[in-house]
Amino acid sequence: MTQRIEVLADPEALARHVADWTLQLALSRPGTVAIALSGGSTPKRLYHLLAASPWRERMPWDRVHLFWGDERFVPADHPDSNQGMARGALIAHVPIPPANLHPVPVDGTPEEAARRYEAELRRFAATRPGLPLFDLQLLGLGPDGHTASLFPGTAALEERAAWAIAVIGAKPEPRITLTYPALENSAEVAFLVAGADKRAMLQRLREGDRGIPAGRLSASRPVTIFADRAAAP
Numbered sequence: 001m002t003q004r005i006e007v008l009a010d011p012e013a014l015a016r017h018v019a020d021w022t023l024q025l026a027l028s029r030p031g032t033v034a035i036a037l038s039g040g041s042t043p044k045r046l047y048h049l050l051a052a053s054p055w056r057e058r059m060p061w062d063r064v065h066l067f068w069g070d071e072r073f074v075p076a077d078h079p080d081s082n083q084g085m086a087r088g089a090l091i092a093h094v095p096i097p098p099a100n101l102h103p104v105p106v107d108g109t110p111e112e113a114a115r116r117y118e119a120e121l122r123r124f125a126a127t128r129p130g131l132p133l134f135d136l137q138l139l140g141l142g143p144d145g146h147t148a149s150l151f152p153g154t155a156a157l158e159e160r161a162a163w164a165i166a167v168i169g170a171k172p173e174p175r176i177t178l179t180y181p182a183l184e185n186s187a188e189v190a191f192l193v194a195g196a197d198k199r200a201m202l203q204r205l206r207e208g209d210r211g212i213p214a215g216r217l218s219a220s221r222p223v224t225i226f227a228d229r230a231a232a233p
């Protein structure tokens, strides 16, 4: 993976910079803009900003399609839901058509839900022949080196055929995650990394350490890492 890093002063500056960058990316695309969101706590401020002026007015929401890079297998109104977080911070406040939302299913079994999510991804991909699955894949970096819900030591790290897979046992709740082939099928991949507790893992990511899940991503285009000063090696 080739990478470039941009270091911002603090989490607020990081979120503002990525909001501008995301807006420019969206405006540069002529048709649909497919964005796969990350969950957890780091991107929440970014989502709040995109739902506020001036980003809210300038984003071409009618052309934006939202996906999720991973999901916790809990109802959407559960405090741990990645979809719920994005709905509360962003989606509820912007004029995005409901048909443009592609949440990860969280009903049935995790395995069935992963298969249904993959079918949804493949349907969407078929609507944009010649283009990558996503225009932008947002990713986080866990303190254990996980990204999306690709956790150290799990079978999901070896999956090269399926685009979405259930991950059982890595966390108390099942997870559904995009696999490397889906994460890598994106025009732009951006990691958002903030906080001193991420510093050691960010250092390993910068060194291309394939011993951590985030370091095994092999995107064909350079990956951008947006980090705050506390996280920057």
Ligand SMILES: O=C1O[C@H](COP(=O)(O)O)[C@@H](O)[C@H](O)[C@H]1O
Binding pocket: 038, 039, 040, 041, 042, 043, 069, 070, 071, 072, 082, 139, 140, 141, 142, 143, 146, 147, 148, 149
């Ligand atoms: O569990 C998760 O963790 C990662 C990292 O989250 P962060 O709060 O430490 O930034 C996140 O990217 C992923 O979507 C989430 O489900």
